[in-house]
Amino acid sequence: MPTYALVDCNNFYVSCERLFRPDLRTVPMVVLSNNDGCVVSRSNEAKALGIGMGEPFFKIRDLVQAHGVLAFSSNYALYGDVSARVVRVLRGLAPRLEVYSIDESFLDLAGLGRPLAGYGRHIRAEVQLLTGMPVGVGISTTKTLAKLANWAAKRRSQSGVVVATRPEQQAALLKDAPLGEVWGVGRKLQAHLGALGVKTAWDLAQQDAWTMRKQFSVVLEKTIRELRGEPCFALDEGSEPKQMITCSRSFSRRVTELAPLREAVASYACRAAEKLRAQGDVCQLLQVYIRTGVFNPDEPRYARTASVPLHTPSNDSRDLVQAALAGLEGIYRPGYRYQKAGVMLMNLASPGQVQADLFAPAPRPRSAALMATVDRINTSMGRGTVRLARVPALGGWSMKQELRSPGYTCRWDELPRVR
DNA sequence: TCTGGGGTCCTAGGACCC
DNA sequence: TCTGGGGTCCTAGGACCC
Numbered sequence A: 001m002p003t004y005a006l007v008d009c010n011n012f013y014v015s016c017e018r019l020f021r022p023d024l025r026t027v028p029m030v031v032l033s034n035n036d037g038c039v040v041s042r043s044n045e046a047k048a049l050g051i052g053m054g055e056p057f058f059k060i061r062d063l064v065q066a067h068g069v070l071a072f073s074s075n076y077a078l079y080g081d082v083s084a085r086v087v088r089v090l091r092g093l094a095p096r097l098e099v100y101s102i103d104e105s106f107l108d109l110a111g112l113g114r115p116l117a118g119y120g121r122h123i124r125a126e127v128q129l130l131t132g133m134p135v136g137v138g139i140s141t142t143k144t145l146a147k148l149a150n151w152a153a154k155r156r157s158q159s160g161v162v163v164a165t166r167p168e169q170q171a172a173l174l175k176d177a178p179l180g181e182v183w184g185v186g187r188k189l190q191a192h193l194g195a196l197g198v199k200t201a202w203d204l205a206q207q208d209a210w211t212m213r214k215q216f217s218v219v220l221e222k223t224i225r226e227l228r229g230e231p232c233f234a235l236d237e238g239s240e241p242k243q244m245i246t247c248s249r250s251f252s253r254r255v256t257e258l259a260p261l262r263e264a265v266a267s268y269a270c271r272a273a274e275k276l277r278a279q280g281d282v283c284q285l286l287q288v289y290i291r292t293g294v295f296n297p298d299e300p301r302y303a304r305t306a307s308v309p310l311h312t313p314s315n316d317s318r319d320l321v322q323a324a325l326a327g328l329e330g331i332y333r334p335g336y337r338y339q340k341a342g343v344m345l346m347n348l349a350s351p352g353q354v355q356a357d358l359f360a361p362a363p364r365p366r367s368a369a370l371m372a373t374v375d376r377i378n379t380s381m382g383r384g385t386v387r388l389a390r391v392p393a394l395g396g397w398s399m400k401q402e403l404r405s406p407g408y409t410c411r412w413d414e415l416p417r418v419r
Numbered sequence B, C: 001t002c003t004g005g006g007g008t009c010c011t012a013g014g015a016c017c018c
Helices: A012-019 A044-048 A057-067 A076-093 A116-131 A143-155 A167-176 A187-195 A201-206 A209-215 A218-227 A258-278 A317-331 A367-381
Strands: A004-009 A029-032 A039-042 A070-073 A097-101 A104-108 A135-140 A161-164 A245-255 A282-292 A303-314 A338-349
Touching: A004 A116, A004 A143, A012 A029, A012 A039, A012 A076, A029 A044, A029 A057, A039 A044, A076 A097, A076 A104, A076 A116, A116 A135, A116 A161, A135 A143, A143 A161, A143 A167, A143 A218, A161 A167, A167 A201, A201 A218, A209 A218, A245 A258, A258 A282, A258 A317, A258 A338, A258 A367, A282 A317, A303 A317, A317 A338
Parallel strands: A029 A070, A135 A161
Antiparallel strands: A004 A104, A004 A135, A029 A039, A097 A104, A245 A338, A282 A303, A282 A338
């Protein structure tokens, strides 16, 4: 019988911040998105105060003041490092594993030959002991059911482990879970299905799969089958290269002039190019977009995307910056207050795979060696140590992160001190 | 005044072909 | 007055995920 465990870190970003600040263990706290814009992680104490996921920080300033809620800017270097440590521990406990996100992994526990509940508790204890990270464990026969069991582990169980492998356990789980907790059912689908009287995971599992497929999508059909214990989603052990790479940022303040937009777009193109080279691909189509804010109804709106084909597929930062800036020139209009820009790399391919364009300009000589050197220096000495002249270290548009914690585990000069 | 970033997959519709 | 059918490919947009 297929058996999956979903291991999910509790309040992951907040828990990372607490690893090196045990004094904060019971303090209400939140971690904010880039530019200190929205709440993206909340401690249990912050949840109890009614602070919602994704809530704009400025809207809860009073609440934060009144209850002494501690806020942190997101520190992705730290979170990425902690995440890698957790995965290392999990790999030792289940060799077949899918890293699903920065704070979640699916483990294949089929044929374990040990009692599942006990093994779930063992997983939890090992991760806690070796990394300090609290996790919940949901175990069932499909990935969708394991996700749901994990939800129950957090909400309904003292031990932090829920096993739902037997039919009666699964029925109880489905009847207990609101529709919106089902993996793959978002806000829109919840509203549509709700109108049909489908309110719980159990209700959804009772629907006719074929009818739901015709009325909604093949994805929902698979979700229904998975809820009934029929596996439709396989474990994905990774190594598939990405099909699209993007780098985009909101500005710390509105930008109106072309010059700072050029700086920002050039720096995003460079960052995207680094990611592209890290997976060893070249790119054949680049898109660049700029847009004004979307929340202020009184502000004139503008949003455009430019697509720039690369006739010679490339992963050279200089080529991608050039293409991005050419695209930007075509879509920039003065008179707007721009809030965000982004660069997307598409139609990715491995270098040997692409057909050379007979009339395309010749690729740059020694490009690969130069880029490899730049990447090596930036990897060892810090991102942005070597960069193109048109990419400033910091622009007026650069991200605001006023509340960032130290890089406890990833910067020599910010290591915690022990006295 | 202030509202994140990076992905995937699916579908519908249009262009194009024979 | 009458105006095919089926397949493929591409793109844009939407929904979902964390």
